Amino acid sequence: MTEIAFHFNVPDKLAYSCRLLRKAYLSGASIVVTAEPAVLAELDQLMWSFSPAEFVPHCRADAAEVTLAATPVVLAESLxxxxxxxxxVNLGPEIPGGFERFERFIEVVAQSDEDxxxxxxxxxxxxxxxxxxxxxxxxxxxxGA
Incomplete structure (x- = not known):
């Protein structure tokens, strides 16, 4: 059964996600991040400049098959x-369809009342x-992270 963890009271969801993804990547994990398209675009941009000395390889889910196979972090609107x-890793407000296929599942929750x-x-x-x-x-x- 999928192991689910909630990370609550995150002050900056995208910066925290970058640190979380870096940690997971350095541990050898393969990660999929899901969210709305605008959030994924913002995360993509931030990951390019987040830590110049420790780049985390990532791509969008619509990348070429060979790129997807070689990239440890995939940004996907759909699973x-x-x-x-x-x-x-879920950065969106909805339950991702198909989450149960993953070994581990992390929900990142900001401090806003809506989130x-x-x-x-x-x-x-x-x-x-x-x-x-x-x-x-x-x-x-x-x-943390």
């Missing part, structure tokens, strides 16, 4: 044709279906 099912409300609904959806949930509250643990 229909993912090149792998290692780690999924928290959407996250509560997703949390309930997952727990109602028997998923064991892990909670990482950045407000009490310090800003």
């Amino acid at each position: 229909q044709a993912c090149p792998h099912y290692g780690v999924l 928290r409300l959407a996250a509560r609904s997703r949390w309930k959806h997952y727990t109602d279906r028997g998923y064991a949930m892990k909670r990482h509250d950045l407000a009490t643990a310090g800003e």
